[in-house]
Amino acid sequence: MTQKVPIVPPSRICPLCRVETPRRERLRKGNYRLLECGECGLVFTDHQPTVDQLEQLYGRDYFQGGGLNGYFDFNLCLRQDRINFVRRLIKIERFVPGGKLLDVGCGTGLIFEVAGPQWEICGVDISCYAVELARSRGHQQVFCNDFFTLDLPKLSFDSVICWGFLEHLPQPALLLERVHQLLKPGGVINIVAGDVGSAFARLCGQFWHIYTLPEVLEFFSVTTLSKMLSQSGFSVEHVSHETNFYTLDYLVERLARSLGTPIWRRRRPDKMIKLLNRIVLPVNFGDSMSVIARKAQE
Numbered sequence: 001m002t003q004k005v006p007i008v009p010p011s012r013i014c015p016l017c018r019v020e021t022p023r024r025e026r027l028r029k030g031n032y033r034l035l036e037c038g039e040c041g042l043v044f045t046d047h048q049p050t051v052d053q054l055e056q057l058y059g060r061d062y063f064q065g066g067g068l069n070g071y072f073d074f075n076l077c078l079r080q081d082r083i084n085f086v087r088r089l090i091k092i093e094r095f096v097p098g099g100k101l102l103d104v105g106c107g108t109g110l111i112f113e114v115a116g117p118q119w120e121i122c123g124v125d126i127s128c129y130a131v132e133l134a135r136s137r138g139h140q141q142v143f144c145n146d147f148f149t150l151d152l153p154k155l156s157f158d159s160v161i162c163w164g165f166l167e168h169l170p171q172p173a174l175l176l177e178r179v180h181q182l183l184k185p186g187g188v189i190n191i192v193a194g195d196v197g198s199a200f201a202r203l204c205g206q207f208w209h210i211y212t213l214p215e216v217l218e219f220f221s222v223t224t225l226s227k228m229l230s231q232s233g234f235s236v237e238h239v240s241h242e243t244n245f246y247t248l249d250y251l252v253e254r255l256a257r258s259l260g261t262p263i264w265r266r267r268r269p270d271k272m273i274k275l276l277n278r279i280v281l282p283v284n285f286g287d288s289m290s291v292i293a294r295k296a297q298e
Contacts, residue, residue: 105165
């Protein structure tokens with residue numbers, strides 16, 4: 001006999017439908033519930049943090065805290081991120097050869113170090129800690145802001161990237177609408193996010209490595225992300241499931257976090273951590289999607 005999934009009374013409205021809709025509880029993880037909209041299928045958490053709570057979440061401990069949230073040490077990810085960022089930029093340049101690029105959720109500003117001279121970069125992040133690190137490395141066109149109130153001229157960017165950022169926002173559709181205003185006609189946006197509709201995500205259940213709560217608020221599939229982009233005025237031109245490069249140390253850390261036991265890492269010898277960070281592996285579980293969408297020419 002098939003067990004019925006309980007229908008959940010309305011709490012946070014669906015970020016895609018943006019109205020009250022029927023939803024079902026997809027799963028629970030810790031103190032959080034993941035809901036699935038009965039109309040569009042978007043998966044999202046039942047909590048909606050304030051801007052102040054988000055700023056507090058993405059402080060120093062998120063980047064170097066070693067707890068359940070964020071990174072053990074963000075600096076240890078730089079080697080793998082350099083490889084992945086270069087590969088993503090090469091893909092974007094098939095659609096836009098260069099110009100002004102806005103990195104929304106730029107973190108410590110690595111994009112400034114890997115982009116070629118054909119790009120003029122501007123970055124924004126809600127984490128003032130990350131922005132201070134970026135500026136200490138010489139990247140002055142980085143701003144600590146919630147993006148929606150940042151004073152940027154309309155129709156001024158050729159490309160906008162949101163790599164692992166859109167799903168951290170309480171109202172992601174508003175970000176896409178704002179990006180549409182900032183892009184020049186024919187400009188493109190590239191979003192990289194986990195694919196909750198992938199076979200690997202379904203296989204892992206609550207232990208899927210992208211179910212990192214409370215920082216991730218929405219879990220998109222190709223269908224739901226494409227629909228949100230379309231509603232915001234974009235046409236999707238490319239969808240792929242990325243092969244990313246990760247250090248063996250990072251993969252071990254993600255596994256430990258998925259199982260809820262990251263603290264053990266602090267007891268490991270430094271030599272072991274350094275050794276595992278020298279080994280970089282290509283990984284494709286089919287659950288990391290890259291979507292490129294274009295604003296129409298006028």
